[in-house]
Amino acid sequence: MNLLKNKVVLITGGSGGIGKATAKLFAANGAQVMLVGSTESKLKQTIEELDFPNISYSVADVSRSEDTKRYVSDTLSRFGKIDIFFNNAGIEGESKPIEAYSEKMFDRVIEVNLKGVWLGCQFVLPKISDGGSVIITSSVAGIKGFKGLGAYVASKHAVVGIMRVAALENAHRNIRVNTIHPGPVHTRMMRAIEKQIAPDNPKEAQKGFEAAIPFGRYAEANEIAETVLFLASDQSAYITGTTQVIDGGMCIA
Secondary structure, eight states: OOTTTTOEEEEESTTSHHHHHHHHHHHHTTOEEEEEESOHHHHHHHHHHHOOTTEEEEEOOTTSHHHHHHHHHHHHHHHSOEEEEEEOOOOOOOOBOGGGOOHHHHHHHIIIIIIHHHHHHHHHTTTEEEEEEEEEEOOGGGTSOOTTBHHHHHHHHHHHHHHHHHHHHHGGGTOEEEEEEEOOBSSHHHHHHHHHHOTTOHHHHHHHHHHTSTTOSOBOHHHHHHHHHHHHSGGGTTOOSOEEEESTTGGGO
């Protein structure tokens, strides 16, 4: 299928598990893809592994306005336009109760997960093609609370507010803006969270999460990518301002 033929896609967090899986699916559907990440070696490795001709990268800290302006400029210089923006970059932070949470780590989680999304919308939306699509990665943590993940939960709730405002402000250009809310996914981020929760036995932490999911398992990154593809494609032409939950039933359990 070529659901994104002749479309230019910009993906932040492009070398992470969900970003990489989405880039692969988008490229296979005919898109030209710009990956954004903070580590050049990881971006280069991702492009080598994906092995598609129309994928480039831009090194940037999404929490910095000058870096954000640069990745937008790099995309326009390389591909000439932006049709789809997967505003996906994020970090997990610490797993500690609020009273023990590091102020420095709180600030960094908010910088990347919230300010990074804000800056992405601020500088990409004026350049995105009319009729384009913006997909913002939130989380089940943007819908419900999780003990020990206060900063992450706060940031993922907050990006839903950005999404709703951006959807209203850009509807006159037929630009769709939606959030996705994955449950636990087999990625580096969940491995890190499991290790923080149960340093001596992270598998037990995984079992605890799985027990809270009616489907009884984590998602695979490609399963999240399929929903992102739908929201990016013309198949979702009348969908905006929504929270798309992809969690195996975790939020209803």
